[in-house]
Amino acid sequence: MLERPRVLYVEDEPDIQTIARLALETIGGFTVEMCGSGEAAILAAQGGTFDLVLLDVMMPGIDGPTTLQRLRELPGFERVPVVFMTAKVQPDEIKRWRELGAIDVFEKPFDPMLLAARVGDVLGRANRAGAA
Amino acid sequence: MNEEEFDSVLARLSGEYKAGLPQRLDEMDVLWARLSGDRNDNEAATKLHFHFHYFSGSGGSFGLPELSNQSTLAENALSSALRNERTLTDEECRTIATQLDVVRRIVEG
Numbered sequence: 001m002l003e004r005p006r007v008l009y010v011e012d013e014p015d016i017q018t019i020a021r022l023a024l025e026t027i028g029g030f031t032v033e034m035c036g037s038g039e040a041a042i043l044a045a046q047g048g049t050f051d052l053v054l055l056d057v058m059m060p061g062i063d064g065p066t067t068l069q070r071l072r073e074l075p076g077f078e079r080v081p082v083v084f085m086t087a088k089v090q091p092d093e094i095k096r097w098r099e100l101g102a103i104d105v106f107e108k109p110f111d112p113m114l115l116a117a118r119v120g121d122v123l124g125r126a127n128r129a130g131a132a
Numbered sequence: 133m134n135e136e137e138f139d140s141v142l143a144r145l146s147g148e149y150k151a152g153l154p155q156r157l158d159e160m161d162v163l164w165a166r167l168s169g170d171r172n173d174n175e176a177a178t179k180l181h182f183h184f185h186y187f188s189g190s191g192g193s194f195g196l197p198e199l200s201n202q203s204t205l206a207e208n209a210l211s212s213a214l215r216n217e218r219t220l221t222d223e224e225c226r227t228i229a230t231q232l233d234v235v236r237r238i239v240e241g
Contacts, residue, residue, distance in 0.1 A: 016193065109188075
């Protein structure tokens, strides 16, 4: 039996955590580890392996872009695909997030019925890029 | 979990989300009163910005897309002043006051 893809979701708002977990686990069949801050995400990344990271841009404490930079410094995390989640999706911001190393940018609020499919698409893209 | 059960859980989560909104709005009213009295109250501006940001990023996921759309206008007004470390302009204050009323009407249904 294939192992479920493991997703690290970094989001400070409990309401959004709950609905995202529901969508990703129930619809997508992913295993989700939820972190409420960038600091917690770095600790989780040190203690586990993940196939994808969903990372909120604006959080108290260290923000999403800084969290990404710190994650990239961890052994084994250099190439893990990271998707930024943000309520503000302007073209120049998308360009900036991609330059920081994000594979994609998802707009918030997300549709809980579609989130898992979008994550699956990104994982497929990342896997194809890794195999190439 | 089948589709019916999923929809049921989604409806429950949306209900819980909506039930928590009035308390947030009360906190936003207090913050706006502070900021109206002192446009340089950076703490009030930052906290109010986080509330609008929360609405912007979550409303649509819980069946309230207009809450997201309308909150974004106030969030942008606050973002601009906070990012540039300057006092809110008259126009930005009007935007925040207006959008706070609009958001309240959405929350109150």
